[in-house]
Amino acid sequence: MFHHKSLLLMPAALAVVLCGLAAWAEPPAEFLNKQVTMVANPPVKLVDQEGAGRLYEVGPLTVLVMEGPPREMGFQHGRLLAKKIHHIIKEGYMVKALWGRGYTPEYVNAQSERMQKHFPPSIIEELNGMVEGLKAAGVDDISYEDVRLGITQAEILHFPPNAPPACSNFAVWGRWTTDGRLLHARNLDWSIEGDAQDDAAVLIWRPEGGHPFMMLGWAGGVGSVSGMNAKGITLGEMTLPSGDATFDGLPLFLQMRM
Template sequence: MNQIEKHWRGSRFVAALALLVVCGPTLFAEDTKSGPAAQTVARCGKGWLETIEGYPVLHLKGTPYEMGYQHGALLRDHCRQNMKSILVDKAGSLNLVEVGPLKVTPRTAIDMIVAIQQPHVAGRYFEEMEGLAAGSGQSVADVRAGNFVPELFHCSGFALAKTATKNGNMLHGRVLDYAIDWGLQDHAVVIVYEPEGRLPWVNVSYAGFIGSVTGMNAEHISVGEMGGKGLGHWNGRPMALLVRDALETAKSLDEAIATFRDGPRTCQYYYVLADGETNNAVGMEASWDVFTLILPGESHPMLSNPVKDCVLMSAGDRYQELSRQTTAGHGKFTIESALHLMDRPIAMESNLHNVLFEPATTRFWVANASSDKKPAAEQKYSSFQLSELLNRKPDSNSPELLLPQRTAGLPSEKGTRSVKGGN
């Protein structure tokens, strides 16, 4: 077992994908004035991995290739295990997928999606995936396939602001109900990005993924995604990279909206976007053929019970329960009571991760499903603040992984890694 694996396995965190989360007071990780207990695991170039109260936090900084290599090298075993679980253990056991008139294996379908969407994907993301492959010792093809899996599968979200909360601050909840049996929660990580020439941001994610479904940037913009229908409409920009583009470039709510509005999109997706500076939020459908904004308190044929100064996005009985609880608590919501809006039954049994953002302060709270497949809504929340994470520095005495210069062409299929000071 290597140095990084020892730290990871020793941590107390469990993970999953998320939208909203709800837990009782005993499940809430309190903030401490002295700062969270942290330990640097290892460094690589300008990137580094640490654990904060047991939760892995990965800091990536530099060019796309450098950030990808840092990601792959610092989370090498988890990137490899996660991709194997997704591409071999899980996708390999699924039934054939219908793609037009054809029925193909899930891996073939994923490779088709990569080919269809490649013209719409900025080259920097492929460079980052090349770096991730080199750093983790995987093939570029496998890393690409794993990162396009979200397009094969299709949650709840809310934003409470102004008169809806006790202090008037925006609270943006994101509940991710997604494939809890795939084991993603065993590889959960908070990733702090500082890309060259783009905005710093945080991604609530999993080892090996460069896209985002749950995140917030340093300009106080937060985004959460919910999948719908439309499987097969893949000729556009991948959803997870659209979310990332918004977080890396948007300094305002209007700029974030424009990222989704402009350019070709894929399947049916819904989003909640929030802006902590202006205290505004929107719900949004941004599908291959539809673009619709839903303002706070606005009615919609699919969302029949609007609540003043709130954006509520869910489906069926879960939406009705979310609306009922929001109406009952209107004007009194705090961090703790807002977390309860992500509890069961609003969150499903497949609840992978829950996140509550307070964009004005850049604070956020994360809960993940457990390794034994208990939903995120039943787990303890971990507390972070993006502005504080961006000011953190690694321990200079921690193990260092060398960051090789990028060579022409694709990286080696096996990848290389050199360690200083580690076992």
């Protein structure tokens, strides 16, 4: 079963490598002449499973495959990536990006509530399923509000609107690639000091009645800023803050997923 989905991972591997390299303000000497290569057939190891959900190690990547209705996919996510979700929320990126910068839970939750008014019901179901999956894995100190931050934190961190543009994409095809295929890569302009990379994951959804798709993100995220669907359509976000922006709308991570 996984063999067919592995087609989704080839551009992902390239993008992850590029994100890691570009996160350094001054690349270490050993990276200056490093050539990026695509691994078409990395070793695949099944690590765990929950219902129709599967957790794999694909080379150096953590790959989660979720399948079914929204609440079941959320449960699979929470149960199979419980340790990483707990780390990113309680010790890693969320702590450093939000609480370490002086944001308060009151402010963050108030803005998240404004955005949640625009969530599709299926996303709320998926988030509730994730909390249930975390509890099934023995993680009891993460709430719905905590996992909701996986969707809303980007808007909060990119406000006020005088921040500089961020992130980059490029695509090459035709005579610029060895076999003519289109290759799309995206640089995530987040500092590695935030440690989001510690809980990075390739997330693959196979929704009941919908089209399979994948996103490059991190444990606990139900959306992200880079991805591809089973038809080979890719997307990558670039941020340009605007003075017209408010918190009263659909968060970026969900816009990209939709």
